[in-house]
Amino acid sequence: MSLRQFAVASTAVLALGLSVSGCQKASDASGGSSGSSDAKTPWTIGVVMAKSGFLGPVDTPASNALRLQAAEMNNSGGIDGHPVELKFFDTQSQLAKYAPGAQQMLAAGVKALVVSCDYDTASPAAQAAQAKNVVVIAPCVGDPIFGPQGGLKIGFSMGDGTPGEASIMAEFANSKGWKNAVLLKDTTLKYTQNQCDIVAKRLGQLGDKVIASYNYKQGDDVTETVSKIRAGKKPDVVFNCGYSPGGATVAKELRDGGVPAPIISGFGMDGDFWTSGVPGLKDYYVVTYVSKNGDDPDPAVNKFAAAYKTKFGAAPSVGSFVTGAATLQSLKVAYGDAKTWDGKKITAAMEAFKDVPTLAGPTSFSPALHINVKRPMSVLEVVDGKLKFVERRTPQQVVDAP
Incomplete structure (x- = not known):
């Protein structure tokens, strides 16, 4: 990507x-x-x-x-x-x-x-x-x-790997009882496309529903999309498959447009550098490697x-x-x-690595896969403009892109 x-x-x-x-x-x-x-x-x-x-x-x-x-x-x-x-x-x-x-x-x-x-x-x-x-x-x-x-x-x-990251995003939502999801997919990158596709596939396996899905590209104004979300069935959760700065714009326009549902993103929205542009942001979750702010377990x-x-x-x-x-x-x-x-x-x-301990977590490879897709990842939440640790999750089932 x-x-x-x-x-x-x-x-x-x-x-x-x-x-x-x-x-x-x-x-x-x-x-x-x-x-x-x-x-x-x-x-x-x-x-x-x-x-x-x-x-x-x-x-x-x-x-x-x-x-x-x-x-x-x-x-x-x-x-x-x-x-x-x-x-x-x-x-x-x-x-x-x-x-x-x-x-x-x-x-x-x-x-x-x-x-x-x-x-x-x-x-x-x-x-x-x-x-x-x-x-x-x-x-x-x-x-x-x-x-x-x-x-x-x-x-x-x-x-x-994105398959594990996106699977965790879907499983975290399911664990919260958020059954009806709206997907917002940045089509600029294959990474964010795959992320939302895997989320949708995993949600289906978990018995949850994607009630609407919308595409955008970096720099797009999504206020019209936000209006459609408000006019439709109320979502329990929104997946923002994006990255900054466009992903931050999406977060702001969702909140400014009156969509209060929790939002979940992946590594593309890691970091505190973008949150000042969305004052008072709450109920925003990021699945990433670790917490960098001193509160990692x-x-x-x-x-x-x-x-x-x-x-x-x-x-x-x-x-x-x-x-x-x-x-x-x-x-x-x-x-x-x-x-x-x-x-x-x-x-x-x-x-031959099988859960070799590293700072990034247990590390495993195989002759077919030279990246980790089953490693535990951190779920962080935006609190007072900073990402705070919520929990560590290992994917229950890793789903590849459709």
């Missing part, structure tokens, strides 16, 4: 994090390292992600978490005694820079490659790594196509989020920061099993 518009909305929020992260002891393409141990020769992990441009705000939480996790690992022996060195190449969100960036990293002998949280944009870098038998990881791509389904045999995502998440804020001067903008840490944690486990950086052997080790 493409996250261009979602990223643009949060650019201002992450400007501080971007500027601070650029000053860390971690290399850009010209060299440098992250970590201080010199017990053995450092092992370099290449990072081809965006510090700037439309993907900068999306990549930043994960890439900053990579830096923090590398420092933590190096303080406790790195990987098999080798300090982890991160070598960064800033693509500036330009598609044409991904393949050259990857090739530069591969020529430098990186052991693994980490790429942007967007399948379409990062694919050239991922394919370049695969051609050299170097395992490639995207911290937070949500589409299961990142992996064997998309021809990427040695590529993995540490993200939570996992103390390790809260500790890492606090360290992130201390290091970079601002809290993570969204909960996907945990996937950056999970990326290095998973590589350490995989190397420990494979005893080599050979891409195919690292892949075999990762395909």
